Amino acid sequence: MSESFEPKIVGFLCNWCSYAGADLAGTSRMSYPQNVRIIRVPCSGRVDPLFVVKTLIDGADGVMVLGCHPGDCHYQQGNYIAQRRYSIMHRLLEFSGLETDRLFVDWVSASEGKKFSEVVTSFTEKVRNIGPNPLRKKAESGIDVLEEVSS
Amino acid sequence: MKVISQEQLNLWLADLLKQTVVVAPIEKHGKIQYQEINSISQIVWDFTRPELPPRNWVIPMTEPILFIEQGPTTVLKQPDLPHEKILFGLRPCDSRSFKVLDALFWDKEPADPQYARHRQALTLIGLACPEMWDSCFCTVVGGAPDDTEGLDILLTRIDDGFAVQAITEKGQALVSGLDLLQWSGVPADPSEARGLPKLHESAEWAAVFKDVFWKELSHACLSCRVCSFVCPTCRCYDVRDEVIAICPNGKVYERLRAWDTCTSMGYRRIAGGHNPRETQVKRLKNRFYCKFMYYPEDFGVLGCVGCGRCIDACPAGIDILEVVEKVDLKLAQAQI
Amino acid sequence: MTFIEDQIRQTARKYLENDEVSCVIGYERDTRGRSRPVFIESVDQVDRLVWGPDCNLNLASYLHERKHSPGKDQPIPKTAVVLRPCDTRAINLLINEQQVARENVRIIGVTCEGSEINGSLRVDCEFCQERVPPLYDDLILTELPVEVPESADPYADINEMDQWTPEERLAFWTSEFDRCIRCYACRQACPGCYCFECVAEKLDPHWVSIALEVPEKMFFHVMRAYHLAGRCVGCGACEAVCPMDIPLGKLNRKVAKEILELFDYRTGDSIETHPPLVCFNPNERLNL
Numbered sequence: 001m002s003e004s005f006e007p008k009i010v011g012f013l014c015n016w017c018s019y020a021g022a023d024l025a026g027t028s029r030m031s032y033p034q035n036v037r038i039i040r041v042p043c044s045g046r047v048d049p050l051f052v053v054k055t056l057i058d059g060a061d062g063v064m065v066l067g068c069h070p071g072d073c074h075y076q077q078g079n080y081i082a083q084r085r086y087s088i089m090h091r092l093l094e095f096s097g098l099e100t101d102r103l104f105v106d107w108v109s110a111s112e113g114k115k116f117s118e119v120v121t122s123f124t125e126k127v128r129n130i131g132p133n134p135l136r137k138k139a140e141s142g143i144d145v146l147e148e149v150s151s
Numbered sequence: 152m153k154v155i156s157q158e159q160l161n162l163w164l165a166d167l168l169k170q171t172v173v174v175a176p177i178e179k180h181g182k183i184q185y186q187e188i189n190s191i192s193q194i195v196w197d198f199t200r201p202e203l204p205p206r207n208w209v210i211p212m213t214e215p216i217l218f219i220e221q222g223p224t225t226v227l228k229q230p231d232l233p234h235e236k237i238l239f240g241l242r243p244c245d246s247r248s249f250k251v252l253d254a255l256f257w258d259k260e261p262a263d264p265q266y267a268r269h270r271q272a273l274t275l276i277g278l279a280c281p282e283m284w285d286s287c288f289c290t291v292v293g294g295a296p297d298d299t300e301g302l303d304i305l306l307t308r309i310d311d312g313f314a315v316q317a318i319t320e321k322g323q324a325l326v327s328g329l330d331l332l333q334w335s336g337v338p339a340d341p342s343e344a345r346g347l348p349k350l351h352e353s354a355e356w357a358a359v360f361k362d363v364f365w366k367e368l369s370h371a372c373l374s375c376r377v378c379s380f381v382c383p384t385c386r387c388y389d390v391r392d393e394v395i396a397i398c399p400n401g402k403v404y405e406r407l408r409a410w411d412t413c414t415s416m417g418y419r420r421i422a423g424g425h426n427p428r429e430t431q432v433k434r435l436k437n438r439f440y441c442k443f444m445y446y447p448e449d450f451g452v453l454g455c456v457g458c459g460r461c462i463d464a465c466p467a468g469i470d471i472l473e474v475v476e477k478v479d480l481k482l483a484q485a486q487i
Numbered sequence: 488m489t490f491i492e493d494q495i496r497q498t499a500r501k502y503l504e505n506d507e508v509s510c511v512i513g514y515e516r517d518t519r520g521r522s523r524p525v526f527i528e529s530v531d532q533v534d535r536l537v538w539g540p541d542c543n544l545n546l547a548s549y550l551h552e553r554k555h556s557p558g559k560d561q562p563i564p565k566t567a568v569v570l571r572p573c574d575t576r577a578i579n580l581l582i583n584e585q586q587v588a589r590e591n592v593r594i595i596g597v598t599c600e601g602s603e604i605n606g607s608l609r610v611d612c613e614f615c616q617e618r619v620p621p622l623y624d625d626l627i628l629t630e631l632p633v634e635v636p637e638s639a640d641p642y643a644d645i646n647e648m649d650q651w652t653p654e655e656r657l658a659f660w661t662s663e664f665d666r667c668i669r670c671y672a673c674r675q676a677c678p679g680c681y682c683f684e685c686v687a688e689k690l691d692p693h694w695v696s697i698a699l700e701v702p703e704k705m706f707f708h709v710m711r712a713y714h715l716a717g718r719c720v721g722c723g724a725c726e727a728v729c730p731m732d733i734p735l736g737k738l739n740r741k742v743a744k745e746i747l748e749l750f751d752y753r754t755g756d757s758i759e760t761h762p763p764l765v766c767f768n769p770n771e772r773l774n775l
Contacts, residue, residue: 050686053709054694057702070772080767087773088716088745088764095741096709097657105775134657135702180666213698285519370526375672377730391697409697415671417688466672466728468523
């Protein structure tokens with residue numbers, strides 16, 4: 001089962017650091033798994049923890065939130081606030097029955113193309129190991145209907 | 152009257168369970184609930200009334216009423232036909248609630264297609280109440296603990312088994328194969344005269360519409376949805392088209408219907424943000440007027456069956472029977 | 488009439504006679520003997536006020552209905568409220584969040600012997616060390632001094648759940664949320680939940696489906712627990728009103744525990760302190 005399982009991962013990347021870091025990874029021709037779907041946001045402080053809950057409830061297998069290193073925020077304080085929020089949200093999600101490794105928050109700067117490819121690789125591997133999101137059923141039933149349509 | 156013994160009844164139910172889906176009161180999470188059963192042993196026989204009403208079997212809490220497949224062409228699909236079901240162990244107030252819902256959804260054209268599909272698939276077997284419990288007031292709204300309204304079959308517990316009354320042809324057909332004993336007795340009347348208030352005709356309610364009493368009553372109301380969600384006759388719903396899948400050649404939507412209620416804040420909000428029922432008092436008053444005035448005037452039946460669930464469930468202690476009493480008092484005062 | 492009830496009635500009478508408040512919010516007994524909130528607006532009604540362990544709501548949440556001016560040029564009404572110690576913490580929170588003004592509220596703080604839900608003592612009350620309200624205008628005393636329970640871990644049940652596997656926790660919450668009917672009573676009874684339009688009901692953006700199914704209910708409860716992070720006072724009103732007896736307090740207590748450990752913060756200690764999730768400290772590095 002886990003061999004054929006390709007996790008779906010959503011990555012919220014801050015425009016000023018992590019998104020540029022992902023760009024750098026690309027232009028430097030570093031390879032990283034294709035499982036991550038990137039959403040560009042202005043700042044890690046923009047990523048309301050409810051985005052994460054909604055993404056998971058709607059069937060994503062893992063969510064990553066990447067932002068500027070502390071002290072480097074383009075908006076001075078966005079990542080400090082994100083840090084506090086995710087410290088709580090992470091523990092709350094864990095408590096409500098989701099595996100710790102389904103959410104990943106880290107800091108990746110614009111020059112850290114290598115770090116970006118590394119964190120994506122290791123996070124994808126972790127999610128692959130824990131398997132599909134148990135809340136995914138609903139999203140999948142929709143896909144069945146769709147296959148019926150196209151056949 | 153015919154009687155059936157407990158053993159005979161169990162065998163009969165086991166037989167029915169092999170042929171069709173049976174819904175009966177069972178204990179789940181420490182609460183009595185109407186649920187689909189797998190075995191007869193799950194059925195609870197001594198209970199007051201289940202926590203939630205049986206309307207879930209005609210208007211489910213959530214249900215897709217249409218699938219919309221939008222691609223090069225748009226295809227509309229109805230959901231699968233509901234399975235035939237037997238609702239066993241209904242309290243007479245609950246079975247009466249089907250009559251109330253039918254008046255709106257089924258009796259008059261145009262019928263609600265999804266409701267009709269559910270309703271046609273149902274057979275209702277009632278279990279008369281042995282007594283009237285604390286918050287019960289079915290006799291006030293025209294019912295009785297051994298009322299047969301809406302039922303196909305009514306069972307009443309007697310000393311050694313159950314008295315069987317087949318009310319409809321459907322019910323008669325169902326019991327016709329059974330070898331039942333004849334019984335000459337009459338079940339005891341469980342109705343109680345305990346000084347319950349008098350319910351006034353719908354037309355009379357108009358006179359107290361502006362009374363200050365409603366304002367006092369509504370202070371404590373939290374504007375939650377408990378009273379309507381435990382009500383067997385509250386039937387308001389919300390409909391929304393929600394995307395369930397996106398693919399290169401189109402999108403699939405489901406048209407969801409889910410319970411909603413006039414007691415919640417956003418229910419009546421309209422485009423532009425205006426809310427004609429913005430205050431607690433307007434929302435709470437609407438619930439009572441809907442039951443005792445608007446519904447009877449529009450559909451000919453009272454919108455309340457007197458089960459008393461809302462009395463027990465309300466976190467703020469708002470008591471529908473107190474409202475009826477107060478209206479009675481106010482109208483009596485007005486006459487003097 | 489009990490010792491406590493006598494004091495509550497006298498205090499209410501004092502406020503109404505002096506015209507200091509327009510309304511006293513307390514509890515009364517209904518015709519079936521159960522407690523329920525009552526709004527006393529005239530002195531002759533004061534004797535309706537009662538007190539007991541089953542008075543388990545947080546009456547501070549009714550202040551939201553009374554925080555605005557009722558009409559043009561009319562002053563904001565002044566209200567007296569009967570509150571337990573944990574309930575009064577909500578007043579600190581609401582003042583801090585500029586929802587109510589201190590001068591518009593009179594707090595009748597009751598020395599607390601613990602509140603009951605469905606006849607049994609609340610989990611929080613078993614360990615509660617705070618029997619006198621941190622904030623009050625009038626202190627209602629008990630006949631005998633209240634016994635403070637011996638200090639023990641108030642989060643024992645949470646710690647135990649933390650030891651479970653994710654599957655066990657998910658199974659637990661799935662079975663609890665399964666019977667949730669999304670009636671929003673928990674939200675409506677909460678003093679900290681006062682958004683004009685809740686995320687659960689917002690149409691634009693459309694956060695969550697209208698379906699009454701487990702994922703949607705889970706979203707709602709996790710969202711609510713998160714929005715109450717550092718804001719929940721632990722009054723237990725959400726559990727008290729839940730018609731399906733879902734242990735919602737566990738989610739809030741988990742968050743409260745983490746907030747206490749990470750930020751050494753307890754909600755409602757004073758009017759000045761802000762909930763930790765609305766501020767930050769540039770020098771801290773948290774373990775994410």
